Amino acid sequence: MSDVLVFVEFSDGAATKAGLQALGAGSTLAKALGGKAIALVIGNNAGELGKHGADRVLVAGGDAVGSYSPDGFARIVAEHAKSTGAAAVLASATPMGKDFFARAAAIAKCGLAADCVELKVEGGKPRAVRPVFAGKALATVEAPGTLWATLRPNVFAEVSGGSDAAPETVPVTFGPGDLKAVVKEIVAGVKGKLDVAEAEIVVSGGRGLKDPAGEGKQNWANLEALAETLGAAIGASRAVVDAGWRGHGEQVGQTGKTVSPKLYIACGISGAIQHLAGMSGSKVIVAINKDDNAPIFKVADYGIVGTVEDVVPALTAALKETLGS
């Protein structure tokens, strides 16, 4: 019981970045435990996961998993958790991982350490560190048996190298008719749009940007331009979402998404305690605010005191220059 099973998420036929990060974390943990990292892919060609730290690669495909199903995916992962006797079972804490991994852990009669930011081995057992209260505290947790955990995107590093593991096809033991919930269609989808919780760079707007349907129109266009320049996802404060200025999927904070990008740029956000909790795990924080007493400056690595009208377009121009050079 020293192997680590990692569910590697795929999207459009390729492993997602978050999926490869989870595999990297699993590979590192398996080494520390003296076991193997076993990648599990559902419904896709597994590509070359051996080059990303997998010692074995299992592929479960077929009609039953043509579309995403939380109970279907959960059954497959739980079956292989059992058959491999893994000491830890991991997935990314993406919308998909957060959805079905709890069901999978329940099939295995285990708890779930959700949205972990660190894995370690203490006393020969895997332990996980996870933010609670959106990061106001960090809990170190362990399980009596197998540790089931989802891992926060952008926190764990991908690894390169490993094995020439050839994918092993594993059977799916149920048919499409056995599934309780299956995605029927994708509605209101924006293809390729990066989720704020998975983005490496987040550019967030607050009340200081003003109403996009009124005097804030240009500010939001400027924010979009800044995000585009950096390949960043847009985030928003609760005030902005509650006012209906941005979609709730973009809300960052204790009542929205907790994010840990490598760069977080807060524009016109004063920094309520709930917002600070949700983004203070970012590697580098930049704050742009006209009020030099705004609480956001207390957590920022770099601050500019100024209006979003002046600073945001100037920053976009400066970054274009820097990135171009």
Next chain:
Amino acid sequence: MDIIVCIRRAPTTDARIKPAADGKNYDPAGVNYDISEYDKFAIEAGILLKEKHGGTVTILTLGPSAATKEMRTAIAMGCDAAHLLVSDANHDAWATAQALAEKIKTLPHDMVLFGWNSVDNQSSATGQMVAELLGLPSVSVAVALDVADGQATVDRLAAGGNRERYSVKLPAVVTCTKGLNKPRSANMKGIMAAKKTAVPETPANAPADGVSVVKLDPPPARPEGKIVGKGAEAAVVLAKLLREEAKVI
């Protein structure tokens, strides 16, 4: 329709959280409590389903006796009945799910609603675990919910703002998020009714946690930051620092 809404009593989101002397729990001194944020959308969803299809909405909570306050708030919004499974411990999602599922088995249920995530433990797992224990379909993070002919059509917020649409047979478990509805405030009539509604309390039969907290730490302090400058001219300096000092672009 028989609707069950599972809600949690949690510290308000403006609470400052400090580890307690035992190093495993948070210090409750000075902490106020409320219905965990997303559970309010589940309560509203239950009431809306009742208004459309008839039936009852029953609130179910695992928590301390003090949670009857939050449960009465839900009744005042328009729910009909409530059961409290009494426990003072901060159980993990797996223990909570088992205790709730055991009780739900004894109650008629066409729909079981949760908030998608609690603001304190943040496991976003209890609803799905209850569904697995009861053998029911689950759809999490719902932003649209409609019921007709024994089926629920549910839109789930997936990555990058995508919506996945599911059609599931009742009974089903749905976890709710912001955007599904606008939770109502209780009116005076509701508040009076809630005062008169009994909230039966039974000791929780919660099993052991699936994951247990070994220790609780404050987050690491962030190093002192610096103000780069004022106004638009500081932007050039910032861009240079992000590239050469922070090395993040």
